[in-house]
Amino acid sequence: MTITVDREAGLLASVPTGLLINGQWQASASGKTLDVHDPATGKVLASIADGGSEDALAALDAASAAQAGWARTAPRVRGEILRKAFELVTERAEDFALLMTLEMGKPLGEARGEVAYGAEFLRWYSEEAVRDYGRYVTTPEGKNKILVQHKPVGPCLLITPWNFPLAMATRKVGPAVAAGCTMVLKPAKLTPLTAQLFAQVMQEAGLPDGVLNVVSGSSAAAISGPLLKDSRLRKISFTGSTAVGKQLMADATHNVLRTSMELGGNAPFIVFGDADLEAAVDGAMAAKMRNMGEACTAANRFLVHESVAGEFTAKLAERIGALTVGRGTEAGTDVGPMIEQKAREGIHALVTAAVADGATVLTGGDVVAGDGYFYQPTVLGNVPNDAAILGQEIFGPVAPVTTFKDEADAIRIANSTEYGLAAYVYTRDFSRLLRVSEQLEFGMVGFNAGVISNAAAPFGGVKHSGLGREGGSEGIAEYTTTQYIGIADPYA
Numbered sequence: 001m002t003i004t005v006d007r008e009a010g011l012l013a014s015v016p017t018g019l020l021i022n023g024q025w026q027a028s029a030s031g032k033t034l035d036v037h038d039p040a041t042g043k044v045l046a047s048i049a050d051g052g053s054e055d056a057l058a059a060l061d062a063a064s065a066a067q068a069g070w071a072r073t074a075p076r077v078r079g080e081i082l083r084k085a086f087e088l089v090t091e092r093a094e095d096f097a098l099l100m101t102l103e104m105g106k107p108l109g110e111a112r113g114e115v116a117y118g119a120e121f122l123r124w125y126s127e128e129a130v131r132d133y134g135r136y137v138t139t140p141e142g143k144n145k146i147l148v149q150h151k152p153v154g155p156c157l158l159i160t161p162w163n164f165p166l167a168m169a170t171r172k173v174g175p176a177v178a179a180g181c182t183m184v185l186k187p188a189k190l191t192p193l194t195a196q197l198f199a200q201v202m203q204e205a206g207l208p209d210g211v212l213n214v215v216s217g218s219s220a221a222a223i224s225g226p227l228l229k230d231s232r233l234r235k236i237s238f239t240g241s242t243a244v245g246k247q248l249m250a251d252a253t254h255n256v257l258r259t260s261m262e263l264g265g266n267a268p269f270i271v272f273g274d275a276d277l278e279a280a281v282d283g284a285m286a287a288k289m290r291n292m293g294e295a296c297t298a299a300n301r302f303l304v305h306e307s308v309a310g311e312f313t314a315k316l317a318e319r320i321g322a323l324t325v326g327r328g329t330e331a332g333t334d335v336g337p338m339i340e341q342k343a344r345e346g347i348h349a350l351v352t353a354a355v356a357d358g359a360t361v362l363t364g365g366d367v368v369a370g371d372g373y374f375y376q377p378t379v380l381g382n383v384p385n386d387a388a389i390l391g392q393e394i395f396g397p398v399a400p401v402t403t404f405k406d407e408a409d410a411i412r413i414a415n416s417t418e419y420g421l422a423a424y425v426y427t428r429d430f431s432r433l434l435r436v437s438e439q440l441e442f443g444m445v446g447f448n449a450g451v452i453s454n455a456a457a458p459f460g461g462v463k464h465s466g467l468g469r470e471g472g473s474e475g476i477a478e479y480t481t482t483q484y485i486g487i488a489d490p491y492a
Contacts, residue, residue, distance in 0.1 A: 008102060008329075011095055016196045017048040019055050019216065022062035023209025029054040034218050036193055039105040039337040040327040040372040048192060051217035053226045056184065059213035063155040063182035064232045066210030071152045071180040073208075075130045082126035082177055085205035089119040089166075092201065096194060100165050101328040103191045105336035105373075106291055108328055118167035120455040121471070125174035128476050132179065145487040150480040152180035153258050154234030157227050159186045159220065159248075161239045162339055163294045165194035171459075171470050172237050173202070173212060179479035181235070185214045186223050188240075190339055192216035224248065231255050235479065238262070239296075242419075242464045260468035260478045262296070262460060264393050265421035268414035269299035270436070272407075273307045275426035279448060281315045284399070286450030287424050289320070289377070292335050293397045294343075296465075297422040297444070297453065301390050302401040303410055309403045313362065316399060317379040321363035323397075325374050335397055338373040347375055347396035354380055354389040354400060364398075385413060393419070407436065415441045421461035424450060443469075 018025035027049050034050040037043065049055075089096060096118075097111035106114070134149040156176055160168040169185065176183050187195035199214045217223050227233050228251040235258040238248050242263040252259050269287055271280045287299035304312050326333040338344040344367060351365055364378030377397040383390060389400050404410040414423060423442040425433055437445045443461035446452040453459060458469035468478050 008098065011098055012046050012102070012193075014095075015046065015099065015193050016200050017046060019049045019051050019059070020196070020199050020212070020214040021055065021059050022065075022213065023203070028052060028217070029058070034189060034192075034216065036103055036191070038102055039339050042371060042373075045102055046193060048196070048216055051215035052219065052222045055215050055217070056223040056227050057230070059184040059215050060155060060227055060230055060232060062210040062213050063184055066208060067152075067155055067182045070182055070208065070211050073180065075132070075178075078177055078180065079126040079129035081206045082122045082129065082174060085202055085207075086119050086122035086126060088201045088205055089115065089122065089170075089198070093119075096166055096197065098329070099194050099197060100191075101336070103193050104162060104165055105339060106328050107333045107336050110291065111328065114164055114167050117453065117455070118164070118170040121167070121170040121174040124455040124471075125178040125476065128175070128473060129178035131473075132476055132480065143489050143492075145489070147485040147487055149483050149485070150179075150477075151483055153479055153481050154181060155232055156181050156183045156235040156237060156479065157186065157224060157233055158183055159224065159236070159238045159240065160188060160195060162188035162190040163291055165191040166198060168239050169195045169198050171455075171475075173198075175470070175475040176479050177207070177211070179476050181479045182211050183213065184227065185212060186220060187214070187216050189216065189218050189220070220244075224251070228252055228257070229254060234258060236260070237468075237478070245466060258478070258481075260470065261466035262468075262470060263421075263464060263466040264419055265296040265298070265461065265465055266300045266391070266393055266417040266419040267297060267422045267424065267442075269302045269424040270410050270414060270426065271302070271304040271308065271312055272410070272425075272427040272429070272432065273305040274428045275308070276428065276448075277308060277312055277315065280312060280426040281319060283424065283426060283446070283448065283450030284316055285319055287446070288399050289323070289335065289397060290451065292338065294339065294395050296393070298395070299399070299424060299450075300394055302399055303404050303413055304401055305410075306403040306405060309401065313379065313381045313401045316401070317362035317381070320377045320379050320397075320399060323377045325368055325376065327372070335377055336374075338375055338396060341373050343395065344373045344375050347394060347398060350389045350392060350394060351378060351380065351398055354383055354387050357384050357387045359383040359387060359389075359400065391417065407432065411436060411439045415439075418464040419461070420463035421465035422446065422452070
């Protein structure tokens with residue numbers, strides 16, 4: 001369906017435009033504002049408060065003041081707030097979907113999928129809030145007792161990216177709330193509106209003042225800098241580029257902060273000669289084209305056995321070439337715009353360099369003329385193994401295909417990257433899956449599946465893709481500290 005301008009205007013008018021500090025939406029201390037643009041048109045959607053250092057410290061003041069009381073709040077109460085938030089987000093699914101489409105560009109159908117995915121973190125952690133178990137056991141020699149309990153780590157700085165504006169917020173806020181931590185949330189400057197609407201919903205769900213504070217702003221460093229130097233902050237969770245993550249990790253050493261880093265990716269999509277090619281192409285479409293390729297888990301390199309490379313590449317090019325590019329709110333759109341002009345220029349530079357290196361353009365390969373930041377869905381064949389496009393995160397709708405000779409060759413090529421977030425393997429041989437998975441240096445592996453993210457599963461990588469896990473029972477552990485109490489033998 002086509003979304004009318006009136007519908008868009010009405011929704012945008014309902015989104016908070018201030019900073020959320022201690023339960024109050026307010027202007028920034030500087031009085032400055034930040035424009036949020038529609039990447040499909042380049043036009044301004046809304047102007048919001050542009051937070052800075054003074055606002056960030058005020059938010060930390062509120063989070064710090066609320067921490068002790070929130071930590072003492074019963075786990076069941078925290079869980080019920082998350083459950084209510086899940087219900088409210090689900091009720092307003094169309095609002096959240098449209099808002100994400102407007103500020104990020106993804107097709108409305110995909111945005112609806114993100115609402116369902118993002119809301120699930122709220123439901124999952126509403127259940128985990130009462131299951132953060134400790135233990136009480138006897139020491140091995142039988143003389144004393146061991147009591148282990150989990151305590152909230154304390155005030156947290158949560159920094160979310162632009163590509164999944166709702167899910168990345170819920171994936172961090174959900175476990176923090178469940179664990180009993182207070183928060184300062186810094187959404188990406190390109191897509192802050194969805195996070196601000198979500199924060200409003202958390203208020204409606206009954207979250208006390210000061211537990212969740214939101215400081216949107218044009219300068220991430222102005223917000224994170226003073227917070228990382230403040231001893232009251234006890235944790236930072238960041239999703240974004242590896243370069244920024246490394247800097248934040250360095251800054252976090254000043255106060256020895258708990259850190260969770262979900263950074264860049266360079267996912268190999270490995271298709272063995274025995275794979276079901278139709279299923280592999282289906283999986284490739286999901287792993288590559290979800291979110292227009294603007295995902296850290298997106299298939300970045302297609303490694304296909306030389307015996308089936310020609311057939312697989314032709315099928316993939318046919319499917320990708322048939323996709324419709326357009327504004328995400330328009331019926332029939334499969335691929336929306338890139339997030340900004342700079343991103344589109346970077347993608348086209350990688351494609352141009354790959355062609356210069358000998359790659360063949362099978363479909364797409366160029367920018368789309370007109371308004372917005374659109375790029376043609378692209379498949380590149382015969383890509384040399386040393387091409388620059390295989391070593392960098394593309395973050396766009398471009399699928400470069402290269403070949404391998406045997407299992408060992410596939411593993412070698414797949415692991416020849418500094419990143420280690422996600423990998424995908426297509427084969428009918430389960431024994432091969434186990435062998436290959438054990439040798440792949442990635443935190444997550446999809447077996448004959450192109451989408452593997454789930455609120456109940458631990459999401460995260462190794463090497464330069466980060467540390468820590470989000471989702472699953474592991475996710476709440478990132479927001480707790482372990483305290484051991486040694487108890488003298490009560491029978492002595």
